[in-house]
Amino acid sequence: xxxxxxxxxxxxxxxxxxxxxxxxxxxxxxxxxxxxxxxxxxxxxxxxxxxxxxxxxxxxxxxxxxxxxxxxxxxxxxxxxxxxxxxxxxxxxxxxxxxxxxxxxxxxxxxxxxxxxxxxxxxxxxxxxxxxxxxxxxxxxxxxxxxxxxxxxxxxxxxxxxxxxxxxxxxxxxxxxxxxxxxxxxxxxxxxxxxxxxxxxxxxxxxxxxxxxxxxxxxxxxxxxxxxxxxxxxxxxxxxxxxxxxxxxxxxxxxxxxxxxxxxxxxxxxxxxxxxxxxxxxxxxxxxxxxxxxxxxxxxxxxxxxxxxxxxxxxxxxxxxxxxxxxxxxxxxxxxxxxxxxxxxxxxxxxxxxxxxxxxxxxxxxxxxxxxxxxxxx
Amino acid sequence: xxxxxxxxxxxxxxxxxxxxxxxxxxxxxxxxxxxxxxxxxxxxxxxxxxxxxxxxxxxxxxxxxxxxxxxxxxxxxxxxxxxxxxxxxxxxxxxxxxxxxxxxxxxxxxxxxxxxxxxxxxxxxxxxxxxxxxxxxxxxxxxxxxxxxxxxxxxxxxxxxxxxxxxxxxxxxxxxxxxxxxxxxxxxxxxxxxxxxxxxxxxxxxxxxxxxxxxxxxxxxxxxxxxxxxxxxxxxxxxxxxxxxxxxxxxxxxxxxxxxxxxxxxxxxxxxxxxxxxxxxxxxxxxxxxxxxxxxxxxxxxxxxxxxxxxxxxxxxxxxxxxxxxxxxxxxxxxxxxxxxxxxxxxxxxxxxxxxxxxxxxxxxxxxxxxxxxxxxx
Numbered sequence: 214x215x216x217x218x219x220x221x222x223x224x225x226x227x228x229x230x231x232x233x234x235x236x237x238x239x240x241x242x243x244x245x246x247x248x249x250x251x252x253x254x255x256x257x258x259x260x261x262x263x264x265x266x267x268x269x270x271x272x273x274x275x276x277x278x279x280x281x282x283x284x285x286x287x288x289x290x291x292x293x294x295x296x297x298x299x300x301x302x303x304x305x306x307x308x309x310x311x312x313x314x315x316x317x318x319x320x321x322x323x324x325x326x327x328x329x330x331x332x333x334x335x336x337x338x339x340x341x342x343x344x345x346x347x348x349x350x351x352x353x354x355x356x357x358x359x360x361x362x363x364x365x366x367x368x369x370x371x372x373x374x375x376x377x378x379x380x381x382x383x384x385x386x387x388x389x390x391x392x393x394x395x396x397x398x399x400x401x402x403x404x405x406x407x408x409x410x411x412x413x414x415x416x417x418x419x420x421x422x423x424x425x426x427x428x429x430x431x432x433x434x435x436x437x438x439x440x441x442x443x444x445x446x447x448x449x450x451x452x453x454x455x456x457x458x459x460x461x462x463x464x465x466x467x468x469x470x471x472x473x474x475x476x477x478x479x480x481x482x483x484x485x486x487x488x489x490x491x492x493x494x495x496x497x498x499x500x501x502x503x504x505x506x507x508x509x510x511x512x513x514x515x516x517x518x519x520x521x522x523x524x525x526x527x528x529x530x531x532x533x534x535x536x537x538x539x540x541x542x543x544x545x546x547x548x549x550x551x552x553x554x555x556x557x558x559x560x561x562x563x564x565x566x567x568x569x570x571x572x573x574x575x576x577x578x579x580x581x582x583x584x585x586x587x588x589x590x591x
Numbered sequence: 592x593x594x595x596x597x598x599x600x601x602x603x604x605x606x607x608x609x610x611x612x613x614x615x616x617x618x619x620x621x622x623x624x625x626x627x628x629x630x631x632x633x634x635x636x637x638x639x640x641x642x643x644x645x646x647x648x649x650x651x652x653x654x655x656x657x658x659x660x661x662x663x664x665x666x667x668x669x670x671x672x673x674x675x676x677x678x679x680x681x682x683x684x685x686x687x688x689x690x691x692x693x694x695x696x697x698x699x700x701x702x703x704x705x706x707x708x709x710x711x712x713x714x715x716x717x718x719x720x721x722x723x724x725x726x727x728x729x730x731x732x733x734x735x736x737x738x739x740x741x742x743x744x745x746x747x748x749x750x751x752x753x754x755x756x757x758x759x760x761x762x763x764x765x766x767x768x769x770x771x772x773x774x775x776x777x778x779x780x781x782x783x784x785x786x787x788x789x790x791x792x793x794x795x796x797x798x799x800x801x802x803x804x805x806x807x808x809x810x811x812x813x814x815x816x817x818x819x820x821x822x823x824x825x826x827x828x829x830x831x832x833x834x835x836x837x838x839x840x841x842x843x844x845x846x847x848x849x850x851x852x853x854x855x856x857x858x859x860x861x862x863x864x865x866x867x868x869x870x871x872x873x874x875x876x877x878x879x880x881x882x883x884x885x886x887x888x889x890x891x892x893x894x895x896x897x898x899x900x901x902x903x904x905x906x907x908x909x910x911x912x913x914x915x916x917x918x919x920x921x922x923x924x925x926x927x928x929x930x931x932x933x934x935x936x937x938x939x940x941x942x943x944x945x946x947x948x949x950x951x952x953x954x955x956x957x958x959x960x961x962x963x964x965x966x967x968x969x
Binding site for chain 2: 272273291293294295331333334335337338339341342356403410416430431433520521560
């Protein structure tokens with residue numbers, strides 16, 4: 214018997230979305246190849262999301278030790294039942310070892326390894342110092358070893374990310390009549406997040422940004438108490454989480470009729486973004502997409518107002534590899550999911566950002582976010 | 592004009608809660624005293640929540656450099672407008688420096704400092720290596736320097752945490768008739784989170800745990816598709832966020848009538864928790880509270896089934912100092928907010944956890960979470 218107080222709207226919520234199972238088969242082997250390429254004979258994975266990706270374990274503490282022929286997840290007694298069940302469900306080859314003395318246990322699991330890779334950008338200095346004391350091996354600082362593998366998504370991952378993107382598209386469609394004077398940033402953000410949950414998402418992928426009027430000039434503004442007024446630019450940056458995978462999209466709307474400069478900067482950013490997306494294909498350096506977007510904006514005279522990089526990978530984390538910015542020589546590969554999100558920010562006036570999340574395909578890319586980009590949303 | 596689609600329930604949402612302003616005055620000076628006590632003449636704060644606590648800045652990137660006579664927040668151009676505004680509003684003494692070459696800039700800001708403390712448990716190894724190259728100074732690994740200061744809350748912080756706790760108490764009261772067969776864990780978690788938001792919270796303080804039947808034996812289970820059945824134990828671990836500050840509470844309910852063992856373990860945990868709370872007072876070592884709770888459970892014959900520590904500090908983060916577990920010699924101080932949350936977990940059968948969040952007072956403690964602890968909740 215299901216008793217519900219009125220007004221929760223749970224009846225609208227879809228039951229579990231129909232998703233293919235996630236699996237981790239082959240990932241540990243790929244990690245072994247990557248660590249061998251860096252001259253190491255073992256790897257200690259300390260980033261919890263990397264551990265999740267390698268094994269399916271979603272607990273809040275642990276370390277994964279991968280050697281040339283073993284793989285052991287060390288975690289504490291809280292996960293006595295959960296850890297083996299999750300590894301089994303994901304098809305992980307790792308053994309579970311329940312132990313609270315994590316650093317000494319990691320040392321034991323490393324066996325005779327002599328060159329141990331640590332995730333230098335994921336392990337805190339204090340832990341590196343403790344491991345260094347516990348181990349009789351050389352420590353090799355690696356960065357992005359698992360992150361590079363994670364950047365390429367398989368089908369089950371892509372389904373989750375596209376479902377998350379679809380949910381946000383639909384939420385925005387349901388809220389399209391709210392870009393009118395009097396609605397507050399916070400009202401709109403809550404509506405969008407309510408709609409995401411109602412459609413089966415676990416929640417927003419990050420704090421939904423609704424930045425209106427002068428707040429739109431702050432690239433990382435949140436949703437506050439400000440109410441929309443006629444002529445406002447409203448930047449909406451929203452994503453959803455579906456079975457731990459995230460989506461990311463930005464659209465910028467205008468309340469009422471845009472004035473000339475508003476229309477101009479919206480048009481410039483939309484063109485820059487479209488040209489950036491059109492440039493995406495495998496084999497290109499990631500910084501090339503940034504260059505394409507930046508050139509359009511600079512040629513229009515707003516180069517100084519584009520104050521951030523053009524995009525980033527998305528997946529289990531909202532910011533993953535590759536980074537799309539000046540100096541990023543990462544080569545784009547099929548299966549990578551990246552954002553393309555140029556912007557123009559004018560202090561005191563407002564700002565425009567337009568963002569799609571796209572998957573790199575064998576010959577170009579396909580956008581997972583599909584909401585129209587017109588500034589007037591009625 | 593405010594137009595709302597029906598069913599969002601936004602009308603139920605209170606407008607901004609009436610909260611006293613947060614301020615950071617005096618905090619940098621206290622940090623200087625703490626770093627001098629550790630033999631350093633400068634500190635580089637890299638943990639973003641610590642930076643927030645010191646300055647009021649809530650951006651997603653930056654470093655705070657505190658020397659004996661300066662304090663500089665280095666962050667990038669996305670925060671050109673936001674950073675000075677937030678520091679000014681919080682009454683911070685720090686200067687803002689907008690620069691993307693963070694490590695070199697940090698080196699410049701350190702001036703002639705020769706013994707530079709780094710937050711060893713908050714800075715990743717790769718960043719420590721880069722700073723080490725950029726600096727002509729000795730690096731001192733400190734842990735918990737700012738975290739210890741943060742553990743003692745001021746009045747404005749306590750108001751936020753108690754408001755968050757009150758919101759969860761009320762949400763649970765509104766949902767008390769849902770502990771009946773057929774309601775799913777996920778249904779209940781969504782209802783609670785909806786109610787939190789409706790009452791003005793920014794959202795849940797962490798993924799709400801609703802763990803029923805055998806799932807209740809997993810201390811860190813989430814809320815899944817399982818529906819309650821007669822006789823289930825249901826562990827509900829829920830907190831809210833109010834203006835960035837968090838609350839934390841657990842209650843365990845029974846669906847229908849408890850059998851003998853269910854009633855027994857609920858009673859044991861409730862007694863253990865009450866004795867733990869009764870023991871809290873300034874001057875005690877944190878591990879003493881753990882010992883008190885553990886003793887009650889062990890004497891009842893369930894010592895092996897209490898598989899985690901007894902509690903932790905709460906504040907801007909859900910897990911702060913002090914830790915209440917074996918070996919924790921931290922001395923409890925007035926103004927600290929801690930949880931007391933013993934549990935019993937029986938694989939295949941279920942589990943019980945009861946948790947309050949209390950503030951240490953000059954002579955004992957006061958509970959900020961107030962919901963009744965009876966297992967039958969109708």
